[in-house]
Amino acid sequence: MRYSLSALALATLASASPVSIEERQGNSGTGPFAPAGYYTSDALEGHTFYAPQNIPSDAKLPVMLWGNGGCSADATGQAPFLTELASHGVLVIASGTPGNGGGTTAEIMTQSIDFITSNAGQGDWANIDASRITAAGWSCGGIEAYAQIWDDRVQSIGIWSSGLLDNYTAANDFTKPVFFFLGGPSDIAYQNGERDYAAMPAGVPKWKGNLDVGHGGTYTDTNGGKFGVIGGYWVEWILRGDSSAADYLTGDGAKNDGWTVEYADLENLSVSPIE
Ligand SMILES: *[C@@H]1O[C@H](CO)[C@@H](O)[C@H](O)[C@H]1NC(C)=O
């Protein structure tokens, strides 16, 4: 059993059957909290947690919710990417369970918020800071994430190769930061994401990057490939409050990796370092 040292893992593992990402995918993240992996827990059925395998007792982890591509209930479809993000010191709660062939809804993501806001800071979840939550997802999963933007418990949204499908004027009313990671003009969601970015009101922080890889992204490359790299900096910035990580997204780092970046009103985004 690989999850053994942290209080979080210990307690949840008592009732879970952990699956090590190393055994299945040959990678476990490159962030400062690596190695990371995933597990399920009876405490919240129908969901999958990605976390560092060893969490220092004095460390706090913020939370990223994840909606899978295709709104699939297979919470391991993007496992290398999600493991990479977890290794940067984040608890990821993906909708669904490992290998599940069914589907998910936005409500399943909302259940993750209900669960973690009622349990963070206590018992098995003592290391979790649920005052820092971002909702994110790929493609159809991005629509599930968008649906959380009206929830006061969520501070920001990550749209990965996605965009609103019909009620797109909703973007005119967004008041929270939205980050768009798109696959360039050949990405089927490119127009949707571009349109939402443009529709957001002035003053609300927004960031958009395009990497010419199409709709499929790099989620299943080792450690999530270039999406894993930028995702790691992103969570360190917007969830852990490391302002130096922002430099990758707004400066030469992302550009040198092939991203075409645009952003506005980021000065209105303030995140204090997590403690
Ligand atoms: C778009 O409309 C659907 C259906 O009414 C809703 O569930 C969803 O939350 C809306 N999205 C946003 C971002 O408001």
Ligand SMILES: *[C@@H]1O[C@H](CO)[C@@H](O)[C@H](O)[C@H]1NC(C)=O
């Ligand atoms: C964004 O920041 C500017 C300058 O600090 C401020 O005038 C404006 O009200 C802010 N907008 C929002 C939506 O907070």
